[in-house]
Amino acid sequence: MLNVGIIGATGYTGVALISLLINHPLVKITLVTSNTYKGKRISDIFPLFRGLFEETLVPTDDDHGDKCDVYFLCLPHGTSMATAKTLFNDKSVLIDLSADFRFEDLSIYEKTYIKHIAPELAKQAVFGLPELYKDKIRGAKIIGNPGCYPTSAILAFYPLLKEGLLSGDIFIDSKSGVSGAGRDTKIGSLFCEVSEGFRAYNVGLHRHEPEIQKEVNKYQDLQVMFTPHLLPMNRGILSTTYSRLKNPYKTSDILDLFKKTYKDEPFVRIMDEGVYPDTRFTRFSNFCDIGLKTFEDGRIVIISTIDNLIKGASGQAIQNMNVAIGIEETLGLKTPPQYP
Numbered sequence: 001m002l003n004v005g006i007i008g009a010t011g012y013t014g015v016a017l018i019s020l021l022i023n024h025p026l027v028k029i030t031l032v033t034s035n036t037y038k039g040k041r042i043s044d045i046f047p048l049f050r051g052l053f054e055e056t057l058v059p060t061d062d063d064h065g066d067k068c069d070v071y072f073l074c075l076p077h078g079t080s081m082a083t084a085k086t087l088f089n090d091k092s093v094l095i096d097l098s099a100d101f102r103f104e105d106l107s108i109y110e111k112t113y114i115k116h117i118a119p120e121l122a123k124q125a126v127f128g129l130p131e132l133y134k135d136k137i138r139g140a141k142i143i144g145n146p147g148c149y150p151t152s153a154i155l156a157f158y159p160l161l162k163e164g165l166l167s168g169d170i171f172i173d174s175k176s177g178v179s180g181a182g183r184d185t186k187i188g189s190l191f192c193e194v195s196e197g198f199r200a201y202n203v204g205l206h207r208h209e210p211e212i213q214k215e216v217n218k219y220q221d222l223q224v225m226f227t228p229h230l231l232p233m234n235r236g237i238l239s240t241t242y243s244r245l246k247n248p249y250k251t252s253d254i255l256d257l258f259k260k261t262y263k264d265e266p267f268v269r270i271m272d273e274g275v276y277p278d279t280r281f282t283r284f285s286n287f288c289d290i291g292l293k294t295f296e297d298g299r300i301v302i303i304s305t306i307d308n309l310i311k312g313a314s315g316q317a318i319q320n321m322n323v324a325i326g327i328e329e330t331l332g333l334k335t336p337p338q339y340p
């Protein structure tokens with residue numbers, strides 16, 4: 001059995017991790033932390049865990065080094081890298097859900113976020129998008145789990161990028177449910193501020209654009225333009241990506257390329273021609289669904305959906321753990337999407 005610790009277990013991603021890991025056949029959650037709720041049972045804060053998982057929360061700020069085989073860090077950026085420094089050792093695997101270990105080039109991280117205080121760890125970190133980097137994730141000791149929007153966007157155009165087929169800039173129009181902002185009180189996330197409305201936010205400023213751009217730069221010299229929107233729903237992301245192909249292709253040919261690229265990937269589902277993804281069919285699951293259409297003049301539109309808390313965060317983190325440790329990639333992640 002793997003002893004697993006969830007650092008920052010009281011946020012949305014921490015709760016999603018517990019919900020998934022209590023059904024993982026090779027995992028025992030032995031550590032859950034919170035500064036705000038230390039000393040309380042997690043099931044007292046979140047009654048959904050009554051009778052299922054009733055561990056007591058211990059302070060995040062205590063020293064938890066050497067206690068677990070795997071640590072999931074579900075903390076805000078900045079806090080995460082400080083904690084990672086105290087937890088890192090030869091025996092454990094650290095999987096960070098914040099942005100702190102997603103950037104190979106720390107100058108981009110520092111321009112986008114803050115000064116990095118653990119550059120020696122960042123150098124060893126692997127960007128944890130298993131569909132692209134499985135070989136590097138195997139055996140990795142520290143993994144930077146990708147952002148939710150970047151996961152939905154990069155998977156949507158990776159097959160084209162890899163083959164060098166794109167010729168135009170990439171426009172990504174993403175819509176997310178409110179849980180993407182975390183559980184902290186924020187005015188913009190209050191019911192009356194979100195329900196019955198639909199708005200773009202952080203236009204031209206969102207921190208996930210550099211994360212997507214640095215992945216694009218590895219393959220083709222193309223500019224990304226990313227605009228996030230807030231949808232009045234709890235969870236889910238739908239990204240619509242527009243670009244241009246170097247030559248016109250039939251929709252069926254590009255769908256075949258996507259199916260071939262992802263044929264060994266258990267969590268990417270390519271829709272048939274004329275069928276497009278719907279957030280209702282990826283909710284609570286680790287799937288990314290992708291549908292697309294090409295046009296005679298070379299334009300292409302690609303639509304992808306994920307659950308921001310599962311494939312966009314905690315599910316992908318478990319997928320990364322499974323790959324890193326060398327166990328079956330889908331363990332603990334076989335939950336089908338929950339419908340309706």
Ligand SMILES: NC(=O)c1ccc[n+]([C@@H]2O[C@H](COP(=O)([O-])OP(=O)(O)OC[C@H]3O[C@@H](n4cnc5c(N)ncnc54)[C@H](OP(=O)(O)O)[C@@H]3O)[C@@H](O)[C@H]2O)c1
Pocket residue numbers: 007008009010011012013014033034035036037060073074075076077079097098099146147148179180181182183184308309312313
């Ligand atoms: N929400 C998403 O869809 C999503 C998707 C991908 C990645 N992420 C990233 O995953 C991380 C966690 O996100 P989340 O949505 O779970 O956030 P959240 O709901 O706001 O929870 C944050 C957690 O961090 C703890 N925390 C906050 N400030 C802290 C500090 N200064 N020191 C120590 N602990 C602190 C909180 O614990 P206390 O109980 O002690 O207050 C809580 O457990 C973030 O970096 C986020 O950007 C989130």
